[in-house]
Amino acid sequence: MNINGVLIDDTFAEAFGMRGTRVLITAQNLKWAHIAAASMTGFATSVIACGVEAGIERELSPEETPDGRPGVAVLMFAMGSAVLMKQLETRMGQCVLTCPTAAAFSGIEGGDRINLGKNLRFFGDGFQTSKQFGGKRYWRVPVMDGEFLTEEKTGMVRAVGGGNFLILAESQPQALAAGEAAIAAMKKVPNVIMPFPGGIVRSGSKVGSKYKTLIASTNDAFCPTLKGLTKTALSPEIESVMEIVIDGLSDADVRKATHAGISAVCELGAANGVRRVSAGNYGGKLGQFHFHLREIMA
Amino acid sequence: MSALTFTLKKIPQQRIDCAPLTPNMLAGKSAADIGAILLQSGNETLRADALFDISGDNVAEIVFANGCDKLDYIGAAMQSGRITIHGDAGWYLGFRKKGGDIVLRGNAGDFAASGMTGGLLHIHGNAGDFLAAAIPGDRKGMAGGLVIVTGNAGDRAGDQMRRGIVLIEGDAGDYCASRMIAGTIGVLGATGAYPGYGMKRGTLLLFKPPKLHATLQDCGMHTLPFLKLMAKSFRDLPGKFAHLDQTRARRYAGDLANDGKGEILVFSN
Numbered sequence: 001m002n003i004n005g006v007l008i009d010d011t012f013a014e015a016f017g018m019r020g021t022r023v024l025i026t027a028q029n030l031k032w033a034h035i036a037a038a039s040m041t042g043f044a045t046s047v048i049a050c051g052v053e054a055g056i057e058r059e060l061s062p063e064e065t066p067d068g069r070p071g072v073a074v075l076m077f078a079m080g081s082a083v084l085m086k087q088l089e090t091r092m093g094q095c096v097l098t099c100p101t102a103a104a105f106s107g108i109e110g111g112d113r114i115n116l117g118k119n120l121r122f123f124g125d126g127f128q129t130s131k132q133f134g135g136k137r138y139w140r141v142p143v144m145d146g147e148f149l150t151e152e153k154t155g156m157v158r159a160v161g162g163g164n165f166l167i168l169a170e171s172q173p174q175a176l177a178a179g180e181a182a183i184a185a186m187k188k189v190p191n192v193i194m195p196f197p198g199g200i201v202r203s204g205s206k207v208g209s210k211y212k213t214l215i216a217s218t219n220d221a222f223c224p225t226l227k228g229l230t231k232t233a234l235s236p237e238i239e240s241v242m243e244i245v246i247d248g249l250s251d252a253d254v255r256k257a258t259h260a261g262i263s264a265v266c267e268l269g270a271a272n273g274v275r276r277v278s279a280g281n282y283g284g285k286l287g288q289f290h291f292h293l294r295e296i297m298a
Numbered sequence: 299m300s301a302l303t304f305t306l307k308k309i310p311q312q313r314i315d316c317a318p319l320t321p322n323m324l325a326g327k328s329a330a331d332i333g334a335i336l337l338q339s340g341n342e343t344l345r346a347d348a349l350f351d352i353s354g355d356n357v358a359e360i361v362f363a364n365g366c367d368k369l370d371y372i373g374a375a376m377q378s379g380r381i382t383i384h385g386d387a388g389w390y391l392g393f394r395k396k397g398g399d400i401v402l403r404g405n406a407g408d409f410a411a412s413g414m415t416g417g418l419l420h421i422h423g424n425a426g427d428f429l430a431a432a433i434p435g436d437r438k439g440m441a442g443g444l445v446i447v448t449g450n451a452g453d454r455a456g457d458q459m460r461r462g463i464v465l466i467e468g469d470a471g472d473y474c475a476s477r478m479i480a481g482t483i484g485v486l487g488a489t490g491a492y493p494g495y496g497m498k499r500g501t502l503l504l505f506k507p508p509k510l511h512a513t514l515q516d517c518g519m520h521t522l523p524f525l526k527l528m529a530k531s532f533r534d535l536p537g538k539f540a541h542l543d544q545t546r547a548r549r550y551a552g553d554l555a556n557d558g559k560g561e562i563l564v565f566s567n
Binding site for chain 2: 069132133140
């Protein structure tokens with residue numbers, strides 16, 4: 001398959017079942033909602049070392065938020081429910097509770113109900129109060145800027161993590177520009193995040209390492225400077241590869257985001273140095289979800 | 299199907315316990331069965347059809363066509379459906395009601411919504427004393443649901459109330475929210491002496507300056523984010539509280555004589 005001079009490899013991305021949740025963070029203005037969310041989703045690029053993968057899904061208008069203030073929706077994914085619940089609570093406590101004017105609300109109705117602000121209330125040292133409206137319990141925790149308001153629970157659902165594709169280009173600036181175009185398009189797709197810095201990974205990994213203590217190491221087959229040293233997957237004209245990793249609330253969401261991203265990459269085309277799109281997998285034996293690039297782009 | 303309608307044949311001399319006349323109690327009963335239901339009236343038990351003319355067949359929609367203040371326990375332990383009362387209701391309206399709606403187009407006696415845990419009680423008139431309060435011997439009053447009173451409420455509204463929302467569009471009598479355990483009470487009109495007396499937790503929303511006692515402490519004027527959530531949850535309600543949009547109020551905490559975790563929020567007009 002070739003779209004606008006870009007070869008789409010006959011391969012697939014291999015993704016895993018995860019647990020996901022959404023939190024709506026509001027603040028006095030969008031600037032502070034973003035600060036709280038950026039803090040909460042910091043150091044959350046990969047479950048390998050961060051515990052969770054998290055990111056800002058989209059901005060919310062005041063009409064879309066429970067308290068009528070501007071906000072952002074944050075998605076958070078983990079390999080299991082216990083670690084997701086723990087990370088959510090920790091990040092809420094250190095990043096949202098502490099952020100001026102920020103409040104947090106459930107972003108998923110239904111699903112398994114997990115603690116959002118339930119235990120944060122104890123920060124109130126006995127001065128906290130709860131209110132119930134519309135069948136939902138909220139906590140008001142007195143803090144130095146006024147009151148921290150949080151919903152008690154949010155929803156946790158089965159999700160998909162690790163959808164991906166690789167952009168192979170003639171130069172590093174061209175690979176990055178294609179990655180940025182993909183992310184801009186993918187951010188319009190609901191229910192997904194691209195958890196890596198700016199949505200783009202420059203250090204894609206393979207499973208295992210020559211060093212016994214490492215469970216993952218550099219994906220040497222796609223490292224352009226190792227073309228002559230390893231069993232490379234790169235042709236001579238490829239000088240840089242960028243990866244985009246996608247986590248979504250369902251496989252359909254990941255599929256839509258993959259389509260949007262690759263379409264944007266192909267729109268730049270060979271004229272802008274983009275030569276191939278590929279994907280990472282483990283032979284199809286580890287992940288439950290396989291996203292075949294040609295099938296998605298057909 | 300038309301609403302099951304009870305029309306009093308004459309004003310009874312004794313009070314009548316109407317607790318058996320709820321949608322869940324009448325479900326599956328024929329007209330003959332309903333007419334044969336025995337109701338306590340003073341020291342007598344009388345057949346329902348001796349007291350009421352009964353028409354209609356939809357037990358989920360019950361109407362008391364000419365209520366009076368001697369009809370006690372209307373909607374008691376009700377779980378679903380709707381009861382409409384044209385005229386007054388006696389004591390214990392909606393007593394321990396778990397769900398469904400009661401609409402009263404008249405005045406209610408004392409202890410309306412006592413022990414109520416769910417659904418709506420809408421009183422288009424005045425409520426007597428001890429609205430949403432605990433009856434003597436009970437430790438908790440209303441424990442859920444929503445009460446709207448378009449008129450005034452008597453003394454001790456919300457006494458030992460545990461949960462739920464009571465919205466009074468007129469005035470409230472003395473000791474409003476006394477010994478309140480939790481929940482929310484709003485009063486658009488004036489309140490009598492000592493609102494929040496012995497209040498443990500919960501929120502009392504006032505729109506006129508109250509006469510407070512010494513153990514309620516002024517915590518200053520604040521913009522409280524939760525008030526936006528509350529106003530939003532009121533938006534679809536019938537009545538004046540649907541228009542509430544203020545988020546700034548003076549906060550009085552107390553009653554310090556009883557744990558002091560309750561609050562009275564006084565909005566400035």
